[in-house]
Amino acid sequence: MDKVSYVGNADVNAIDHLYQSYKKDPESVEPGWQKFFEGFEFAQTDYENDGEIPENFQKEFKVLNLINGYRTRGHLFTLTNPVRERRKYAPTLDIENFGLTEADLDLSFQAGSEIGIGTATLREIIDHLKESYCQSIGIEYAYMRDPERKAWFMNRVELKNRPHFSAEQKKAMFLKLNQATIFEQFLQKKYVGQKRFSVEGGEALISGLDHLVTKGALDGIEEFVVGMAHRGRLNTLVNIFDKDFEQLFREFDGKEFEEDESFDGDVKYHMGESGVKNINGKDVRLTLAPNPSHLEAVDPVVEGIVRAKIDDYIQSEDKIVPVLIHGDGAIAGQGIVYEVIQMAQLDGYRTGGTIHIVVNNQVGFTTNYLDARSSTYCTDVAKTTLSPVFHVNGDDIEAVSQVMEIALDYRQKFNQDIFIDLLCYRKYGHNEGDEPKFTQPTLYKAIAKHPNPREIYLNQLISEGVMTAEEGKEIEVNFTKELQEKFDNSKKEEKAAIKNFIDHRNEDGFITATTAHFEQSPDTSFDKDKLYELGEKITTLPEGKKYFRKVEKLFNDRVKMIANNELDWGTAEMLAYGSLLSEGHPVRISGQDVERGTFSHRHAVVKTEDNEEEIMTLNLLSEDQAKFTIYNSLLSEYGVLGFDYGYSLAQQNGLTIWEAQFGDFMNGAQIMIDQFIYPAEDKWKVQSGLVMLLPHGYEGQGAEHSSARLERFLQNCGDLNVQVVNSTTPANHFHALRRQLKREFRKPLVVMSPKMLLRYPKAVSTMDELANGRFQExxxxxxxxxxxxxxxxxxxxxxxxxxxxxxxxxxxxxxxxxxxxxxxxxxxxxxxxxxxxxxxxxxxxxxxxxxxxxxxxxxxxxxxxxxxxxxxxxxxxxxxxxxxxxxxxxxxxxxxxxxxxxxxxxx
The missing domain is CATH 3.40.50.11610 (Multifunctional 2-oxoglutarate metabolism enzyme, C-terminal domain)
Structure with a gap:
């Protein structure tokens, strides 16, 4: 039994029975308690009554309760807020609340061994606990139920086990902090009044991210994929993703869309970027996903991109890390965050754990945090999955880097989510032209007097003898000079090019579609004999297993359909997938109850009756076929559709499908449709071949199960951004699905899927109609x-x-x-x-x-x-x-x- 399972919340009034049992027979108590009782020097106590717990023994457990109090509630009493006093919480961690008094401060307690300092006085124990749990870092982890994770975390946050930094590392942190600070100040002077959503007040994000990426690269991580909103995005682009300064300055001058009159583009603080950094000989690829103004909408997209890369070529959750950067108002207020967090350990959506970083400005637009949530912390959603949380003072640069490092180690060891709540402030209003004192006069009076993180850290390094004031000034001057040179050069160029943010291993040769490409669909025929072979394989269940009687009948009916040359919708759909798989194109389907299909037409996954073994005949076609994956999703539209959209961006050689249980449920994902799927190519030059299957049709099932809102999908059509079909034959559905991978470009496909036609006697097609031709518009x-x-x-x-x-x-x-x-x-x-x-x-x-x-x-x-x-x-x-x-x-x-x-x- 691990020690963490018995030291917490010890009830001193219940210990006597355990102790008396231990004295009679040590084996009668659990191993952890054996170990604990052995460690105390009970012989030193003068027992007046052998049947009672001695006073010192009781105090030992009171001290243990005190230790547990710091571990569970110490985060409430930290110095994590750089500009405000913290809210007051009761009871406090004062010793009186644990049955101890000042007279006990200089007594020695064996309980000190619990925190790694051996027998120590109560005063020494308290000093250690305050330093560990109540300074610049607040820690929430005691609610974790897994003893291994809890013990690992408890060990890593001990002072002696936390990361310690060399002088060179400290200088590197300062250099990055200097870049973050001076870049914002430079923009403030050159582009007065222009929106940039600066990170000023939270510059520690940049030095922390740099430390995270550096450590990751040295630890063998090959890729980071980042999602974030607008706050601090420009700084992140140039100082983490190495976006060219000249390019960004041209974008400030409005030159980014001059190359193509038909390209609408997006504002600069929504754009994405990708590239490769070499860190001490290790290459690490960095991708920043573009994001609209809809906060947190990018979260599932990032997860989908990461999962596609894992499935496609990385083949390891340990080699790629998703990082989601939230705002405090958004993480507490946006339900999509909860949807994404619930995906974290699901087979179809897991990515090996996400590092969540909250840039906590303590104000959302103009709303005070007290009006923005009911929970104590903006990160309390993390507790739903028992994920640990760091709260860290953004003015303490080294503390930020410490938690970044521990967070990455935790993610790599356990492949689970972890949260970092970066307590900072926003120097200006919501944007640089906004007046924050309208709604936050007291806060912004304090901010106006507060030194920036660069000044604070430079003074620290000077006091430590790591740097001199002159060195700090020289670094500032040199970087300002570099920015000025880049600024001057930006005026010489005519245009600023917008590029696709994501690296595609298989997108070489993709083109921009024109009207001519839609005059006729491409040839999507498939060899008829091979279709019959595929038909036999997808309708043949492995022998020697027990199947549900109705399943056997369904597969036998499909055999008869193929023999009679009358293929229904489900059979044609399965053949479409089989044909693509045999050609080397992976197929992924996800959504609510997609494995069998809401209307029981698909049965892509068959479960044996006795032990629920899963059989997918689409993965039994040949040894060299591509992989077929299908996942019943969590009960989410917004999050899952966003995930599959992200997946489609990174897997251009495969067919990615999201199916709504009923078409009208898609309105729960309207943001993803309006902000990503439809306009992304025109905003961000990124192509997606995502297929949306939306059951649609009026059959007397009421307002909620009739319409997939076809009018909405058509209203947003323009610039050849999407394909919308409402097919009537299995063959046309077959060709529509195959068409997705038979063009030199990718376009989303919206399918008004049938319900009635799934089993309608006249809605059948022949094998010839599948084998020959193309989609008929x-x-x-x-x-x-x-x-x-x-x-x-x-x-x-x-x-x-x-x-x-x-x-x-x-x-x-x-x-x-x-x-x-x-x-x-x-x-x-x-x-x-x-x-x-x-x-x-x-x-x-x-x-x-x-x-x-x-x-x-x-x-x-x-x-x-x-x-x-x-x-x-x-x-x-x-x-x-x-x-x-x-x-x-x-x-x-x-x-x-x-x-x-x-x-x-x-x-």
Missing amino acids: VIDDPRNIHDTANAVVLCSGKVYYEFIEEAEKRNVTDVAFVRVEQLYPFPKTQIDAVLAQYKNADKVIWGQEEPENMGAWTHVAMELRGRDIDVVARPRSSAPACGSKVTHARRLKNLFDNLFVKAGVTA
Whole structure:
């Protein structure tokens, strides 16, 4: 039994029984207590009554309780705040609260061995505890339940075991701190009033990050991937990621988008960067992900990038480290933080532990921390996963580097998250033109008088004899001179180039798509014989295992489908994945209940009935196939979609899919769609081939399970930023998925996935349709009624089958139904070509099942402006669909009636 499991919260009134048992038989108590009792010199005590706990013995345990009090609550009484007095907490750590008095201060206690200083006086023990737990570093770890982690942490935070720095290391910290400070001061002079969201007051972030990266490189870490918001980003870019100063100065002058009039770009404090640093002969790659103004939105994206790199080529959680830099208001207020933290140990999303750093300005925009959270600390979300937390004074540069080093060691040893709460301040308001005294007059009065971290550390180094004042001044002057030279040179160049932030091992040759690339989809055919081979393998479960009866029937049904040449949606989808895997493209799918599929159509993972062994036939195709992975996600849309988006950025050779349980659930991830997936190529020059499968269709399931909000996806289309499809055949779905990896570029794909069509008898395809051809943007009416049709109905998705069925019931033969399978990029050329064949059709109608103010109608009307086109849809509505099956049926009948009236069909 580890000692940490019995020293804490010792109840002195319950010790007697243990001690008496130990005296009778040492083996009758746990090994930890045996060890403990052996260490005390009980013989020195004059026992008056052998049956009672001696007074000294009781005091030993009171001292142990005191030690435990410092370990568990010492962080509440630290000197971690550089500019404010800390809030007061009770009870304090005064000895009286532990049953001790001043008379005990000079008594010696064996309990000193518990903190590594051996038998010591109470005064010495308290001094040691204050130095360990109540100075510039506050530590929260006592709630951890794993004895090994807890013991490791307890050992590492002991003073003698903390990192100690040489004179050279201290000079390196000062050099980086100098760069951080002088860079901000330089910008303040050169670009008065321009937003830069400076790190002034928290410059220790830069020296701390530099120390983290240096230690990591020397320890064999090959990559760091960082996510952060705008605060301190420019400083991080130039002083950690080595972004060229001249480039940044050009961006301040607004020259970054002159090279391409069509490129919108983004503000400089949202941009990303990547590069390689050589540190003492060790190369380490650094990546900073771009981030919009939506704080913390980048967190899951970073995790996805890291996981993709691990899966693709690094093959080790120990060689790459994600670092997330938070603000204090955001980490406490943004739910995405909780979603990401809950991913940390999940098979489909783990990345080997994240180092979380909070730049704690103690104010969010203008809001005081007392109004920003109910928890004691902004980092209290860390406790949900029992992650340790450091609180550290940002004015104590060496303390910051100490916790960075311990945090990295902890992450590397246990592959779990750890948090660093960097207590600092914000010199200016939210931005450099803001007036913080409107809302924080007292705080900013204190900040105005407070020396910056550079001054504080320089004075410390001077007092230690590590540096002289003259050396400090010389370093300042030389760096200012370098900045001025870079500034002057920046005026000579015409443009500032924006580059893709992420290094792609397999993106060589990727191009920027043009309209011409969407005139026709690429060839996505696949050898028919090989398809049959794949079909046999994906429908064959390994023998000798016990399977659920319904699973066996489902796989047997797929065998029959292939034999009868009538493939349903699930079979075609599995064949699409199989074909890509056989060509060397890995496939990843994640989302809620995706392994079987919400509607039980996929069954990519089969569990044996007796021991729940997982079988994935898509990984049993051949020895040289790529890997298929599929994960049921945590109940999150925002976080998981962000993760898979990040994954798609770093794995361009594979197919990455996020599936919503129902399409309307995607609105929980709207920020990720609006800020990353749709505009990223136009903001940050980064391409993603992410696929979003969003079950969509009106089947009387109510407002929450009908609409994937197609209108929203179409409204944000522009600049060829995405593809939106609403396919009606398994074959077209097969080709849409394969198309993602058969182009010289990558585009996100939004799929209005079917529900009804998954098992609809007429929604089947042949093996020839899969083996040959390409994705069809438009599918003409198969009845060949070009000469007899009086009206043409353009439609999309499963409503096509309902229109056709109703036409058959009403014996309507002169209305053609043309399917628009791709809604963006809009296939106007193909539509025009099809409509040109209907010489006698004097009416063109857009028919949809969604309300008129939803669905694709406004998008289609805009794309076909100038053409006489009418619409048939449900009436405008505030809710996507009704909640009654009866009402649904009545409205559907009204839709049909309206359609055929507008098409000129008389009853």
